[in-house]
Ligand SMILES: NC(=O)C1=CN([C@@H]2O[C@H](COP(=O)(O)OP(=O)(O)OC[C@H]3O[C@@H](n4cnc5c(N)ncnc54)[C@H](O)[C@@H]3O)[C@@H](O)[C@H]2O)[C@@H](O)CC1
């Protein structure tokens with residue numbers, strides 16, 4: 120699903136009005152009715168008193184139309200119009216006329232207004248939508264502050280009032296803190312970013328029938344991977360297949376005291392459809408791996424290297440025609456000799472065109488040099504799976520906000536020619552073509568040690584089965600999140616551990 124910028128959404132709106140054709144006021148009617156469908160399912164009539172706060176533009180117009188539609192359903196309603204300017208939109212004006220025939224509207228035109236909130240209240244925020252042009256001040260700011268202090272649920276229409284849809288707010292800005300945001304057809308970039316989580320709350324998309332041909336033609340930079348889109352990527356297992364059909368994966372992982380990372384990664388790999396898996400790790404890890412995961416084969420690093428992961432055993436003979444994909448990183452440790460092993464494997468994979476997924480300590484090792492020259496060893500189209508701190512390490516710099524983070528992410532993926540899955544809520548998958556795909560699954564219960572190792576194993580399995588790096592990244596990240604969601608359902612977010620994610624992998 121495409122994430123469009125405000126000007127593109129406006130164009131989609133205008134195109135729909137012209138080509139469907141439909142009057143602007145009727146499109147607003149459709150949007151408001153879509154909101155009402157969501158609202159009446161989630162806030163049942165009789166249980167709530169609804170207070171609707173409307174601005175003077177089309178977002179306010181939506182609020183008035185919503186009030187008119189909720190009234191005959193039996194909702195206990197109060198409608199407030201905040202007169203923060205002399206300018207009103209035509210659609211607002213018409214909807215005010217239509218509503219006032221049914222119920223009276225209260226005007227708020229100065230900052231000394233008082234609204235008393237009760238436990239049963241729910242607020243609908245229709246003050247400002249995508250038309251926001253500057254930070255809130257004066258009357259609007261004071262209304263939003265009072266709504267945020269009310270301690271009752273706030274449902275924002277299209278976007279929380281005061282939040283920019285596709286650029287950063289100032290830290291000091293006053294913005295509605297919504298419980299839910301019900302947005303029209305196209306998700307906004309702001310919803311994807313951690314810095315806006317406290318304003319957006321849970322967000323939902325409702326369809327308002329904007330012209331699909333127009334949306335299809337827009338060249339988007341940002342995408343939101345919906346379950347339906349991602350599930351289409353799954354390749355069915357053919358009847359006459361054998362383990363060779365599904366590839367042989369090599370996982371380079373683990374060190375003394377960190378064999379758990381290798382086990383989690385290996386088990387997740389085997390649970391994600393791979394034909395065969397070889398784990399390459401330290402001699403003292405052999406017994407552990409063979410006992411805990413008998414399905415995997417083990418390739419020891421040369422003995423005498425003590426407990427550090429150091430391998431100088433990579434050559435064409437033992438890699439070419441043997442492995443269809445290589446995963447490297449979880450639990451390796453950081454050390455100049457480990458770095459050299461990683462570089463050697465990277466160079467060999469680049470030469471043999473073997474797809475790679477590179478994670479955790481492999482990334483830390485490759486970030487070791489002051490000038491980051493090891494990064495040039497990473498084969499093109501490799502998948503890198505850093506968490507934010509590891510990504511800062513790769514860049515050797517930080518970012519001032521999430522928008523700058525996205526810019527740096529795109530630049531890195533394009534310049535290095537790699538795929539970067541920047542982990543977090545709505546993991547951002549940056550492709551070498553300059554696009555970013557946000558993931559739609561997952562939960563905060565996954566923010567625990569071992570979750571990342573599981574992801575590496577899953578992506579490795581997909582690469583070995585012949586999924587393209589783009590497919591493996593998008594599908595792997597999604598299925599990882601989905602398994603995490605199922606684990607959270609079964610065990611609870613606080614209580615689930617990375618092994619529970621593995622137990623819930625199913626696709
Ligand atoms: N584009 C679409 O697809 C549709 C949009 N609709 C609604 O229309 C909204 C956009 O409406 P508008 O473009 O009228 O914009 P808004 O209703 O968001 O804002 C109204 C006007 O307020 C002024 N304003 C902006 N920031 C301000 C500030 N900080 N202080 C004071 N005044 C400020 C601007 O002049 C702006 O045009 C959407 O969010 C959505 O709710 C829906 O009705 C139907 C479909």
Ligand SMILES: [K+]
Nearest residue numbers: 244247278280
């Ligand atoms: K709003």
